[in-house]
Amino acid sequence: MRRARTRPDYAPAALLPIPAARRFDDKIGRLFRLRAERLIFSSGRGLARCMLGSAAHVLLNRAAAHRRPPPKDDGMEDLIARISATAGIEPDTARKAVGAILAFLRKDGPQDQIDDLFSRFPGAAEAAAAAGAEQRGMLSGLMGMMGGGLMGLAARLSGLGLSMAQMQEVGRLLFAYAEEKAGAERVRAAAAGIPGLSQFL
Template sequence: MPLSGDAGHSGAIVISKSIIYLDVHVKKQSEEISMSELVTRVAENVGIEPATAEKAVGMILGFLQREAADGPVARMIEAIPGAPELVAQYSGEGGNGGLLGGLMSAMGGGGVMALGQQLMSQGLGMGEITALARETIAYAKERAGDEVVDEVVASVPGLSQFV
């Protein structure tokens, strides 16, 4: 069966689509493994359930995306595979942080304390929250570098005392 130019061209397109699909699939799988790596690390080192760790990390990253300096936090989140999706999934979780979080927000405040209230509403204690924040920041430094993450932390009032 002779091959026509169109058939050869069509085959190239199919091959290209397969390669693109494979590349996207491998990238997605890599992001899931990296995010799973962070969640597993947090769950094991903090001593909490993986589902709670995932939600809490998403809430922390979402908080940082809203509160930290735009440039550095965008670079940090992009450097952590799977982080943008985790932020999108959990950044609205926890409501307003309960009564205290609601009062703080009404007074124009909140910040780190409101995040703490939101994490407490997920059943985490202060020791767990501090350990969770430290693990998340340590992982972010491994991925984005100390300088970028230090800029993020310095741009959020009160955060440095927890990490």
Template sequence: MDELVGRLVAAAGISEQTARRAVEIIIGFLKDAGPPDKVAELLAKLPGAEAIESPGGFGGMMGAMAAFNALNNAGLDMGEIQTVTRELVAFARQHAGSQLVDDVVGSIPGLGQFV
């Protein structure tokens, strides 16, 4: 995940600690809101993603809002959240391929507006 964290720091102008927290939150959201088989397949292809401890609590109808609030509470504004999300998706496409990423993103209502 060091490569991804470095990309987030550079792209969003955030601290390494904030970038790591953002990755934890987003991966937690994917685990809670996405189709388990596709998310597991995706995370298996992202270096270091399976070892990340995610906070959880992002399931159900309010999952996207809870994840957004968690990112905001971690110190990210709307622009930084969009930048972080787009960079994470680009990183995932690079390592797991566009089809799998599109399958996961498309299966989670509201996620497409951030990527």
């Protein structure tokens, strides 16, 4: 005698009667929709975290930029490197030569025009002050013997080992750089009050 075959609890939808198959399909559909909604919700939360994190990162960078000090103008070092390469002298010698010329301008030039020029020439006032302090130091007696004016400047530059051609090259490059920073009119106004300075322009 044959046994009646019992239907399993989770029979495939194709083997179920039509009403049961529809209920089975509805159950599977709800399950997939629930999982899809959870996946979308999780993805949305992750995207929100990424967006909030990016926004916070941008705000922190902007705040750091406001606190960061302005970049230092290294123009004087660029000038020294340019003079060293073009005139064929050591950077330390070029720095001392530039300082001597700027200190000469500060001492013998028209003060208002020199102040205006130095205010637009980064590092010029500091270099002139440092060179002036050195000249007033232990070498003050020797500098006095050299005299003042352009003759004294030439003697100081010669004491650094510069030839006349190198002196003119250093002066030309220095004043060309000053024109880049402050403009040609200010440089000419500062040089106009010093007789003979045109040979360096």
